[in-house]
Amino acid sequence: DAGVIQSPRHEVTEMGQEVTLRCKPISGHNSLFWYRQTMMRGLELLIYFNNNVPIDDSGMPEDRFSAKMPNASFSTLKIQPSEPRDSAVYFCASSLSRTNTEAFFGQGTRLTVV
């Protein structure tokens, strides 16, 4: 398996534009997580899905952020409209939904909003 695949790797956009980040989890994994990493706050969970259903979105900072998982092999995180303070590295991770299993992370998307 190629691991968790995220795209794009880098995104530079202007304030006010819509940004869509994409993630393909490891095949067979039924839990998917979106994290954000910043220097100030470290790694924070934004939202996670079990079997394509959002379970906990309490980490989503504002209504400008939304996430979907239309099927077991694809998820998106959308920011609309984007703001400079959204600049961060966004990671997607996946695991089996059993609590004793490892989480595997993608390479991340570095987002810069200017």
Add this chain to the structure above:
Amino acid sequence: KQEVTQIPAALSVPEGENLVLNCSFTDSAIYNLQWFRQDPGKGLTSLLLIQSSQREQTSGRLNASLDKSSGRSTLYIAASQPGDSATYLCAVRPRGFQKLVFGTGTRLLVSP
């Protein structure tokens, strides 16, 4: 609320030294603890996973221990090499949740 702390924040050692990275967490009700490595500009690579019922896990030159009752874990790196230079993160999975709660990491530099 579970909080995870890593000490030291940064560590610089000469090649060949054995070293210990520390991780502490405030709530012992966890399913497991996972150690990750992050290279600059890269994603997180899983190093070791310790279940709450286990005391330690080993992989090559790495050994991670877990003392759940005291809320502590250590990552021991034997015979460090320049290629070990990276940021090391620990994360716990609190009981009742599937998410991971991360520490702020220890930035390790191993000099040749």
